[in-house]
Amino acid sequence: MLDDRHGDAFVAFEHVQKSYDGQTLVVKDLNLAIGKGEFLTMLGPSGSGKTTCLMMLAGFETATHGEIRLAGRPINQVPPHKRGIGMVFQNYALFPHMTVGENLSFPLEVRGMAKPDREARVKRALDMVQMGRFISRRPAQLSGGQQQRIALARALVFDPELVLMDEPLGALDKQLREHMQFEIKHLHEELGITVVYVTHDQGEALTMSDRIAVFNDGRIQQLAPPAELYERPGNSFVASFIGENNSLPGVIEEFQGDKALVRLDGGGVIDATAVNIREKGQRTTVSIRPERVEFKPEMMPPGAHTIEAKVAEVVYMGDILRARLAVAGSDNFVMKMRNTIGQTRLEPGQVIRIGWHPQDARALEPTA
Amino acid sequence: MANVALDPHAAVVSTASGGPAALTSADGTPLARALARSQRRARRRAFLLVLPLLAFILITFVVPIGQMLQRSFYNAGFSANMPQVSAWFAETERGTDPDDAAWAALAADLTAAAEARTVAMVGTRINYDLSGTRSLFTSTGRALRGGIEPPYRENLLEIDQKWGDPQLWSVMREASRPVTANFYLAAVDRARDAEGNIVQVDERQRVYTMLFGRTFWLSLVITALTFVLGFPIAHLLATLPLRKSNLLMILVLLPFWTSLLVRTTSWMVLLQQQGVVNDLLVWTGIIGASGRLQMIYNQTGTIIAMTHILLPFMILPLYSVMRTINPSYVRAARSLGASSWTAFRRVYFPQTLPGLGAGALLVFILAVGYYITPALVGGSSGQLISNMIAMHMTSTLNWSLAAALAALLLAAVLVLYWVYDRMVGIDNLKLG
Amino acid sequence: MKTTLILSTALSGLAFAATAQEVNVVSWGGAYETSQVEAYNKPFTAETGIRVNMIAADNPATPLKAQVEAGNVTGDVFDVEVSDAIRLCDEGALMEIDPAMLPAAPDGTPAVDDFVPGALQDCAVANIVWGTVISYNTTKFEGEMPQTAADFFDTETFPGKRGLPRNPKRTLYLALIADGVPAAEIYDVLGTDEGVDRAFAKLDTIKNDVVWWEAGAQPVQLLADGEVSMTTVYNGRVFDAMVAENQPFEIIWDGQYMDMDMFVIPKDAPNLDAAVEYLKFATDTQRLADQARYIAYGPARQSSASLVGLYQDGVTEMAPHMPTSPEALENAVMDDPEFWADRDAEMVERFNAWLASS
Ligand SMILES: Nc1ncnc2c1ncn2[C@@H]1O[C@H](COP(=O)(O)OP(=O)(O)OP(=O)(O)O)[C@@H](O)[C@H]1O
């Protein structure tokens, strides 16, 4: 949906690097273009540099190297309060000595807006998050979810075009979180704002985002829409980070077009789609999603290689059955079966042959 | 109880009165009573635990202060040792000229007091109100050791003419009741004249009201200075990386670890006219050798030295509050469009108020009661009311006046505390 | 039960024995206390076997008054100023001391005649005489050096700041002496309103040149730092600075203010007998003369004067440094406790009001 020519992007990072201590790079050569109106999520493990990127964009950290542009304008030298970026903090950062109304009217006051206008705007923003009744409460008198809404309203009340959110739902329980995810997504669509969202909850990232940038070790590992990220992970880190995944190490034996034959370290040969792998004899990690593994011969594509597996354990999980298998030297290979009528029941100790569609097995460069 | 619950009228009554229906615990006792019983035991145990501390505070703090305060309005130095003349005063009205009975009572009391070696105590008490009379009592006491014959008036006047002074009789009348407000009057530069009216003392003698005023003014200035100097340091402490802030904290606490006298003396070395600072100023040519600044042995010296000594009491509460202020508040304010100054003023500073209030209260109260530092570096213009209290405690031994001065000081501080509570709210105070 | 009883009886017997073998002396600390330890305590313990516990106080009269008021006296002998000795005696807190029980001089002169005037009070015996004297820094003047109390007030001829203690007792007399009042008439003049006005008027002439000091160590330091060119100072302190530290100071004995320190025994002293023994021992001719070896305070007995020898450095002749030397006594003002007991509070108030007025 967006080409890589950063000039057209609403927000652009170009060769941005960041180091706090002058010794290690926390962000390494970041290139990222975000389109206007896009909902982009930064997803990655703890310490991978997500917050750092967000802080550089907001102006609270300076980039050690490279350039950040907002609407085509370089903003490296622009102080935070002149960037006009709304921000929702993980701990909400509602001013404890002000009422909800004062909190919301603060950004309008510092912009010199007249009182009647301010009041109208504050009321509108509060109504938008269904918190109109709480205008004269203090933040300490609100529940976590209510504070969350106020923080959201405060970040939006001055009509910023770009809103940054750093794990805004991290402190909420699961049900509330899901509800708020829906509301944020809804507001995003309604207001047409651009959102950069940070989370390390992959479910949240998958349900909300237009695109997800997967961070690891200061680099973007893959930047793609959710489905593509799940279906076609670009490397083994992404594959293992997003969703459940089986990985089998091995060596490329032969190429057949896009397909590759892989000899597994634990014995046996399997079919896979080659991704970023071009040479015979190269080491690889084959990644297969558990729900794409089959054991019934009639479900297997014609000519597919199968491999022997021994059932170690079967766990009943309601909608699915989850079998743990010993395959090619690994005894942690997972297979998921839908719990349908007539589904074959497997017993521990039983020996079966498993296989898959070559498209579903991806031969990736091995993790470093 | 169960019957009551079933009784429809009872339900009506309880609804009508608006109170909650009586809840009962499992064994049928009312919940409130069961709760009270269980809490009572916990309370009793808690009380027993704090009992030693309570006794300690009572013995070492409340009792001495109470005794001290009692001295400020109770002095039986005269009344207990001069019973007959005290009785005469009790029977007659103010303004009555001493008659024969009065002179006889006085002579008898003085003789007895001289015998019992208490006449000096009597004289000391009267001397508090009428300077120069102590020796009148002691010398008369010596003269009376051999006894005294009537006519008492003439014989006493022969020993010393001063016995006829109406002012003396008025003061003795005052002192014949052990409970007196005279020490409080003296503490505000007032006294009673011969007719018992409250008047200001001689102009050359007025010192306490001026010193109270100066004490409060200087304490305010010192509090303001500790705030101006301490706020940035506390902020640095709260925001620097741990290693550096620990070092800075040691520097802040260093004054605590050195003795007060050492600190005060080092200020003398630094600030005196032949001191380091003046030498430096002369050396750099900022001032001429003849224009050395007088920075110590005056108010400036008191302010500088006390600000330094009290600085930690401002910094520590501020620091403990600032440390809890999440940096994201300021960031939030900045992202909402506030310049760094606005963010500080509107968002950061208001959140430091509890620490500031605590620090200011601590510094002010300590400053009001300080005396060693002003005594050493205050010269003539930097003395505080506590120096007079100390003077009366150790030199003139007029403990009653010292107690009255201290009580007034305490009352002023309490009033201040009350005003603070009214304006800011005491629960808004964070001491650490 | 029985054993406990025996044991506790034995213990209390022990405790009694222990208390009988010691005496608690409350004194002023510092070099003065050291001189007492060397001259009195060590020979006393050697001779009698009674242990002496020295307790230091800022002013021993303060704990004494507090102990008496609280009805819990723990000290046996207190070293106090004359005014406090008389005041506390008048209030009946102290044991009366009969001069007849004090040892006579080596030549047989009874104690009553041997002690200097004022040294024997109803309840107190003086041990030393000390002076508040003018001292100046010789490097601060060229040519003529100051000689008299009047020179102290002459900032034209002898420029520089002046050090004075911040209290009326040791400033007003000096102003009057400098104004020409003979030492013997000081208290008569000071007893009148005009006299007090006269003293303050004289003080007014140097008010802006005064550095007020509070503690005894301060004036010596001020003089050494060159902060003042002249100051009044306790003679023992300035002696130390001159002899031990070789400071270029000189003493002006003119207008010396003489005080005595006195031993008193509170009525309820826990070790009364030992206290009396100590008092008799410490105020005999030899002990008082010995003390001058360690500190420049004059012995309160006339018979001690001829026994005063060298300072502990082995070279300094002590006699001329004694506040009781003929030169020092020429124009000396003796402290009048009676006068100050009457007037102290009033004068303190007036003095502070004067200080505050500009
Ligand atoms: N102020 C700082 N000074 C020094 N190092 C820092 C600072 N802030 C972050 N870092 C380091 O930078 C790296 C990236 O931190 P960052 O906060 O960006 O991670 P994150 O991806 O947001 O992690 P999380 O999911 O835990 O919030 C971490 O290794 C962290 O230790």
Ligand SMILES: [Mg+2]
């Ligand atoms: Mg983070």
